Amino acid sequence: MRIALGRRGAPVALAGCASVLALGVSACGSGGEAPADLVAGKQVFVEKCGACHTLNRAGTKGTTGPNLDDAFRQALADGMNRATVRGTVWDQVLHPAKLSTNSPAYMPPKLAEGRDAVNVAAYVAAVTGKSGQDTGVLATAVKAAGGGQPAVAKAGVLQIDADPNGQLAYVTDKASAPAGALEIRSKNASQVDHDIAVDVDGQTQAGEVVKDGGTSVVKVDLKPGKYTFFCTVQGHKAAGMQGTLTVK
Ligand code: HEC
Incomplete structure (x- = not known):
């Protein structure tokens, strides 16, 4: 207590x-x-x-x-x-x-x-x-967050926005991209701080923390495999602000 x-x-x-x-x-x-x-x-x-x-x-x-x-x-x-x-x-x-x-x-x-x-x-x-x-x-009263259509990379850019209502989730928890250079972009319309990050070879690569309509951008180079994309703001990943990125 x-x-x-x-x-x-x-x-x-x-x-x-x-x-x-x-x-x-x-x-x-x-x-x-x-x-x-x-x-x-x-x-x-x-x-x-x-x-x-x-x-x-x-x-x-x-x-x-x-x-x-x-x-x-x-x-x-x-x-x-x-x-x-x-x-x-x-x-x-x-x-x-x-x-x-x-x-x-x-x-x-x-x-x-x-x-x-x-x-x-x-x-x-x-x-x-x-x-x-x-x-x-x-x-x-509140739409469940995170259940949107999977995000698919287009022309080297993968867009995975934060839940616009401030819930600790991205609009989707599934994404896919081809191997190679990738720019991951996450717009955050809410008033809660968020970024977007991926662990690559044991190192966390994160975009900047944004809110109020800002976009967090991280550039990575990915080999085929399964990755977790997540928010590095304390407590957010554990609360569910993460998803799986499949690279083929
Ligand atoms: C930025 C983070 C943050 C936000 C956003 C926030 N709170 Fe808090 N809240 C806290 C913290 C931290 C404490 C405890 C303060 C302390 O221990 O000194 C607290 C304490 C409280 C408490 C007292 C709990 C107790 O143990 O007696 C209530 C009630 C509360 N908040 C309600 C709300 C409501 C309702 C909202 C939305 C309008 C809100 N909070 C938004 C961080 C936040």
Whole structure:
């Protein structure tokens, strides 16, 4: 269990709710505001949060920040209700607390604001700690990443873009190219850092790390065989941002 919740006990959670109410946003469950939109909240989560956080129901596997299924498990078991979790998450999104002094990782403030922050907090609070999969409209809220058509090299260029919604995946996990000189290009439309790399003769050859529409480019010379293409940003390959390149 992370120290996080030990430190953030009930008083912190209540403070989260109080500040929510102070701003007139009904993220604590009452009030006359429109109810949170969980579908929109899931989409925001996958796009803005999932690269750093694991959350089972959202299908995200980021490891930079704490696992958000584990984060509230003890507190929920101890009787904290999900409305309070919602206030805590909302507060964290707008005013990220540095939870442990020896953690080098950092959560940028205001990744989501306004309704987006309300919706994402509601979604996290609704699903945290739950096994299995989302059902109903939530099941199809986010398109599964990585299942696109295999990439095929054309005129010495192989294009394998990163998932445009920020999921830790390329648009496809299969690619093929003829042996010889090859330029691998990976456009990244998301706001999450990615590159593209291949191990050649035991050495990792990587393009530059890009985001916001940048393209990572790596030039390699490949003999026939099977290679793994992957993202070198920490935790991304392990979370599934990789695929197989077959060279013939
Ligand atoms: C760039 C990586 C990154 C992104 C993106 C990110 N977070 Fe975080 N988050 C962190 C880190 C790191 C921590 C822990 C801070 C610490 O330990 O000092 C954290 C902590 C948290 C916590 C507190 C968990 C606990 O143990 O109490 C919550 C809740 C949270 N994030 C939710 C979100 C939500 C919702 C989003 C999207 C709007 C988001 N995060 C986006 C890195 C990130």
